[in-house]
Amino acid sequence: MPILALPARRPVSVAAVALASVFAVGACTSAGAAGTAAPRTGSMSNAPAASMAVSSAVAGTQIAGWPMPGTATTTSFIPVLASAENVVGSDRFLLTLVDRENKPIASPDRQVTLRFFDLAKDPANPTQTIPTDFVWAIQGERGFYVGSADFASAGEWGVEVDVAQAGGQASGQPGAQASTQPEAARIRFEVLQKGTTVAVGQPAPSVRTKTLSDVGGDVRLISTDTDPDPSLYTTSVADALARHDPFVLAFATPAFCQSRVCGPTLDTVKKVKATEPGVTFINVEPYELVSKDGSLQPVLDASGQLTPVPAVDAYGLLVEPWLFVVGRDGIIHASFEAVVSEQELRAAIDAVK
Numbered sequence: 001m002p003i004l005a006l007p008a009r010r011p012v013s014v015a016a017v018a019l020a021s022v023f024a025v026g027a028c029t030s031a032g033a034a035g036t037a038a039p040r041t042g043s044m045s046n047a048p049a050a051s052m053a054v055s056s057a058v059a060g061t062q063i064a065g066w067p068m069p070g071t072a073t074t075t076s077f078i079p080v081l082a083s084a085e086n087v088v089g090s091d092r093f094l095l096t097l098v099d100r101e102n103k104p105i106a107s108p109d110r111q112v113t114l115r116f117f118d119l120a121k122d123p124a125n126p127t128q129t130i131p132t133d134f135v136w137a138i139q140g141e142r143g144f145y146v147g148s149a150d151f152a153s154a155g156e157w158g159v160e161v162d163v164a165q166a167g168g169q170a171s172g173q174p175g176a177q178a179s180t181q182p183e184a185a186r187i188r189f190e191v192l193q194k195g196t197t198v199a200v201g202q203p204a205p206s207v208r209t210k211t212l213s214d215v216g217g218d219v220r221l222i223s224t225d226t227d228p229d230p231s232l233y234t235t236s237v238a239d240a241l242a243r244h245d246p247f248v249l250a251f252a253t254p255a256f257c258q259s260r261v262c263g264p265t266l267d268t269v270k271k272v273k274a275t276e277p278g279v280t281f282i283n284v285e286p287y288e289l290v291s292k293d294g295s296l297q298p299v300l301d302a303s304g305q306l307t308p309v310p311a312v313d314a315y316g317l318l319v320e321p322w323l324f325v326v327g328r329d330g331i332i333h334a335s336f337e338a339v340v341s342e343q344e345l346r347a348a349i350d351a352v353k
Contacts, residue, residue, distance in 0.1 A: 063123050066158050066186055074185035077105060079161040081187060082144055084318040084337060086151065087195040093149045094338060095161065096142070106143045108134045111182075114147050115160040119188065123158065135341045137261045144339050154193040160186045196316040200335050204249070204326045205314040206238045209284050224255030224285060224296050225263070229270050232283040237311065240280050244328045246352040247280035248273070248345070251312065252321040253287060256298055265321045265339060272345050279349055286312045286320045327352035 060068060067073045082094040093114065097106045112134075115126040132145035151157065164182035198205060212233050215221035219230045232250075240247045254263035266283060273281045288299035288307040299307045308317075315324070325334035325348040334348035 061156075063119055063158075063188075066117075066119065066123060066188060069156075069188050072185050072187040075183045076100065077163055077183065077185065079159075079185050079187055081159075081189055082338065085195045085197070086149075086157075086189060086191045087199070088151050088154050088191060088193050090200070091149045091151055091191075092335070092337065093147045093159075094144050095159075096144050097161075097163065104142050106134070106145060108143075109165060110134075111164045112145045113162040113164075113182075114145075114149070115162070116149055116151070117158040117160070118153065119156045119158050120153075126160070127152065133341065133344075135339045135344075136264075137259070137339045138264055142259075142261075146339070146341075146344075151191045154191050156188055157191050158186055158188045160184050196318055197322070197335070197337075198315050198324075198332060200332050202332055203330050204237070204241060204324065204332050205311075206241045207311045207314040209237045209282065209309070209311050211236050221291050221296070222285070222289075223283065224253055224289070225266060225283075226254065229273070231273075232270075232281055235280050235282055237282060237284070240282065240326070241330050244330070245280040246278075246328050246349070247282060247326050248349065249324045249326060250281070250283045250321065251286045251315070251317060251323075252283055253285050255296065256287060256306065257320060261338060262321045265323070268340060268342055268345065269323070272342055272349070276346075276349055278353060284309065284311050286317065325349060325352055 062068070072079055077097045077099055080096050080098060082096055083092070086093065095112075095114075096104065097110065097112075099105050112132045113129060114132060115129045117123055117126050128150060130147045130149060132147040134143055135146055136143045162182045162184045210222055210233070212219060212222060212230060219228045219233060222233050235245075235247070237247075237249060248269065250266060250269050252262040252266045252269075254266060257263065269281060269283070273279075285296075286308060288309055289296040290299055291297075301307050315322075319337060321338060323334075323336040323340055323345070324332050325345070327333050333352050334344075336344065336348075
């Protein structure tokens, strides 16, 4: 499937980006490929933005000190890159960790530092070293490390993932001996000159999104949330832009999010909303829905695929959930793929009030 060339961009649950890749990792290591992991992108063949496997694995260039594309050097843990796409400039970088039995091990107890390398220019010396913050996607079950990277050019990059276990314990293996030495793994990935999703600094597309007025005021006909907040469905994106409101725009579908991340992310949005009366909050279900047998069901296309709503195409979404923070000027000031912490969201909102 061509990169960035689909006429209709379908959101792919973060499960397809990270969690499904975890299964690929497990398949690779159990097959005896010690010290390597399957590519993050084998499970993303349905996403238009692509990934390392499409562009890098074709070349298969040997680079001293780095694994071949689609694999990772590692010891007791395996890094799984989780961003749908990485682009030139300031970039919110997501990853998670699994052990060699394919079990998620990302947690607040593991401190992760990232060192980035421009492999085309200097594969031996990092361009930057950044800390990460840990964010639970599903509390106590699955989490991600988030870092703010800066990529100067498009092409193949590498990241060295340093993991230190709090308390001096070796990471990854149950019963491992205590160690004060961090472990490190390396993996290659692609940086694009320009992404598919509308970026920070660009105007927010004006699109008419469904509101309660379109469904006779019945929130059950517009939201798959089991505990919906009706106020998230009172304002269209087009109307918020026309009124020059600062607003938070969420694309989340609790019922049809394969990774179950949409529900917790929307709960974070609702919690923050409760203390931000001067900001408009909007949730958009990213798929066309129809009420059937007392519940909302997705509208499928001729090939049996979920049908994205027009706002998904307008914003160029590759995954869901996704959040944007838009200022009074109509410009996107913050963008959060997959997960967002309460602190991240509040800081972004404070910047546009």
